[in-house]
Amino acid sequence: MAIKAVVFDFGGVLIDWKREYVYSRLIPDETERQWFLDHVCKMEWVVQQDGGQTIAEGTAELIAKFPEHEALIRAFYERWPEMLGGVLTDGVALVDTLDAAHVPLFGLTNWSAETFPYAWENYPVLRRFREVIVSGRVGVVKPAPAIFALMRADIERHLPGVEPHELVFIDDNLHNAEAATALGWHGVHHTSAARTATKLRELGLPV
Structure with a gap:
């Protein structure tokens, strides 16, 4: 699917x-x-x-x-x-490509609620997602299943009836990617943009 x-x-x-x-x-x-x-x-x-x-x-x-x-x-x-050393241009290129193909994009980050506003204001790429969950705002961090449940609930508001196996989660932390996979999502451990792009293509995404 x-x-x-x-x-x-x-x-x-x-x-x-x-x-x-x-x-x-x-x-x-x-x-x-x-x-x-x-x-x-x-x-x-x-x-x-x-x-x-x-x-x-x-x-x-x-x-x-x-x-x-x-x-x-x-x-x-x-x-x-x-x-903060700036944007990772190869990662942002993945966002650009998926966005251009009209793939719905969402953000899920472990980040202090007090420091996130600085990043939000200074890195426009963060404002390109339909919904963003910041751990410090919801009081739970990855890899806890509860934060993935919150993310899925946000996604369902945009895509009613979406199933876990229809979702991809990209994270540079292996434990977080594995947590998504354990919940039925396609967890992708991001070690390089090229490898992530290969995985996304294997899942049928236009990158």
Whole structure:
């Protein structure tokens, strides 16, 4: 059966986001920097804010655990825009091609509700989707099934009766892609735009 909609993750697929863009300046030594990113401002902590915890709360909690790193911890969100390296042009090209073919497109992202508005204003590609679910706004993060249920409900408002096997989800995080597949969607692990395009063609999409 034909694919009826494609859902895009944003960070790592359409937008270049890396903590290292800030911390390579703040912690020049690679070993020290990696330790800090693995143990202090680690991704598990970032996901707490992506799930709805406020930046103020998250920052205060982490400073309480690592008071000796207060300045570096505060820099995470104070300098957060510097972690954005711009659009990933090959990923945006996939959006362009699918949009030109009138394939319904949707967005599903793990992102803090407090930082997402900056990206929304500065990266017009994010405004090209029929619906966008931001984890920080709904209080649940990928790969939880609940956020996919919310996405599907939004899609159904545009495409009544759509079934999971008629949906494609593209994410650079393997666990998130696998979660979509477990729910009956076509989860595509995005490692490069070329490989994603090949997978989309295999599913019958015009890319």
